Amino acid sequence: MKIGKLDIDRPVILAPMEDVTDRAFRQLCKRHGADIVYTEFVSAEALRRGIEKTVRKLKADPVERPLAVQIFGSTVESMIEASVIAEEFQPDYLDINFGCPTRKVAGKGAGAALLKEPEKMAAIAEAVVKAVRLPVTAKTRIGWDHDSINILDVLRRLEDAGIQALALHGRTRSDMYKGKADWGWIAEAKRHARIPLIANGDVWSPEDALRMFRETGADGVMIGRGSIGNPFIFSGTKHLLKTGTPLPPPDFRLRIKAAIEHLQLSVEFKGEKYGTLEMRRHYATYLKGLPKVSVVRNKLVREEDWRAVEAILLDYREECEGYAREGRIREYAEYLNDHSDKLVLNYKASNTTI
Structure with a gap:
């Protein structure tokens, strides 16, 4: 092209x-x-x-x-x-x-x-x-x-x-x-x-x-x-x-790693306060489908310190390692197929051009 x-x-x-x-x-x-x-x-x-x-x-x-x-x-x-x-x-x-x-x-x-x-x-x-x-x-x-x-x-x-x-x-x-x-x-x-x-x-x-x-x-x-x-x-x-x-399909390790990378970039470009706050809208899509994600998400959206957010994500990754050993992690592809129409419900109110 x-x-x-x-x-x-x-x-x-x-x-x-x-x-x-x-x-x-x-x-x-x-x-x-x-x-x-x-x-x-x-x-x-x-x-x-x-x-x-x-x-x-x-x-x-x-x-x-x-x-x-x-x-x-x-x-x-x-x-x-x-x-x-x-x-x-x-x-x-x-x-x-x-x-x-x-x-x-x-x-x-x-x-x-x-x-x-x-x-x-x-x-x-x-x-x-x-x-x-x-x-x-x-x-x-x-x-x-x-x-x-x-x-x-x-x-x-x-x-x-x-x-x-x-x-x-x-x-x-x-x-x-x-x-x-x-x-x-x-x-x-x-x-x-x-x-x-x-x-x-x-x-x-x-x-x-x-x-x-x-x-x-x-x-x-x-x-x-x-x-x-x-x-x-x-x-x-x-x-x-x-x-x-x-x-x-990307596993929970890659998904959490990407969320952390996104957070770090957001803080780099928007500063610690706004970079951390604006990332709140993204966690649901990175983590959706993983075990007990609502509990983790509630912790994430209350934090204003990006280092604390990163620590929560790293702790959750370790928690997911245990869930994986127990066979409680859903395939990411399965999650996408089941929920593709719900992936960005939080964004439909904003003004996407997609």
Whole structure:
């Protein structure tokens, strides 16, 4: 798949997710094999006003490359200004969010709301392409609702506007995150595409990613919710694509190790107080399915000292060694298969674009 100077065969990509794909999580996913990572999505209006919290979302380290910055907005003017600011942070490419279904974004005429105004969508895309020297891509859904699926028209308009690749989530805006992503529409879009097409939606395992490549013919696969608490999905997918054989599912030792690494990175980038507090939302997904996890989680979310949190996790790892000897540890793959639709219940209230 080629975007600007990037040329990666069958890339496995971390999707942009608000409150999830910060520097800590991006770097963790890179360690586990993600080919390309995206920032949290960034408001054009907040960026042009210089809101510090928003500007911080654009900061990245060289180890994260290739890196894409995603922005959203509802006017040509704000998107031009925001794209020029974003370019100063030197990402590998700039992505436009035409897919977020939440009220915070779509309710303000941005994200998936622009599926109802394909002419305006194309105008924004063309303006951003002309405003920056970076390659520009986009991410969207198949339509506003099932009575107005217009992805083929949208695809043509975005191609004509100069977009260099399109990531497509196989749901409509009205679907939000319910039901199953329609990979058939992704395959149909790929058949008509003149640019690389990245498939997105309902990838919970390396086997899902392989099946998505095969069923859609996509140039790349983008993983969002399936990576939360499960950065191993990238290394597992890369191994499966390369060898045709799956890796063993990550055991409790790897899962707890990843949680500790995530905590350490979070503290490094956000400081001891906020880095520790913001990790609270992640423990459930790293530990879910393990014995007596609710007791441990209650301890974790009460602690404000990251060293104490690390100690709790290390103690729990030793506890799990005993459970393993007793045969009380569930297979991680079994947990994923049983609970994939519940993996990120805490995140559906936030504004993920996956």
